[in-house]
Amino acid sequence: MRTVVNYLTFDIIAKLAWGVPFGMLESTDRHSIPEALDFHAAQASFRFQTPFFLTKAGELLRPYILRVIFGNKGVAATKLFFSTVQEMMDRRVSKKDEGGQKDIFSFVSEARDPETGQGFSSAELFAESRVLLLAGTCLPSPQYDYKNNL
Secondary structure (H helix, E strand, C coil): CHHHHHHHHHHHHHHHHHCCCCCCCCCCCCCCHHHHHHHHHHHHHHHHCCHHHHCHHHHHHHHHHHHHHHHHHHHHHHHHHHHHHHHHHHHHHHCHHHCCCCCHHHHHHHCCCCCCCCCCCHHHHHHHHHHHHHHHHHCCCCCCCHHHHC
């Protein structure tokens, strides 16, 4: 039951964020995404809490150090996470011209800096899309142990 609820959570977040669910309840094609997200979050947490990675040497050595600590599975998980987010973002951008669809991404992509009138760049939209998936699925996920983390 816990797994089904987790897949439902990911489908709901994808629908809210990009207007299209992952389809985890209908197909097993994307069932590796929750685990990939967990690995990516662990790596990001480690990276941001380790001051060495803020140095020039840390930036250069980061891929090698993370591979030693998290192994090839961690690297593959991050690639899957990034490619999934890129796919969802690209799919949503391609539907932008259809108009009328209001989801979180539509509001982010239409946002403008009040001083310059500039919108987000593609790199910034990708970063925001990663946050949408991470933030949207971490707390509501049944993988989170509410009883011991409140």
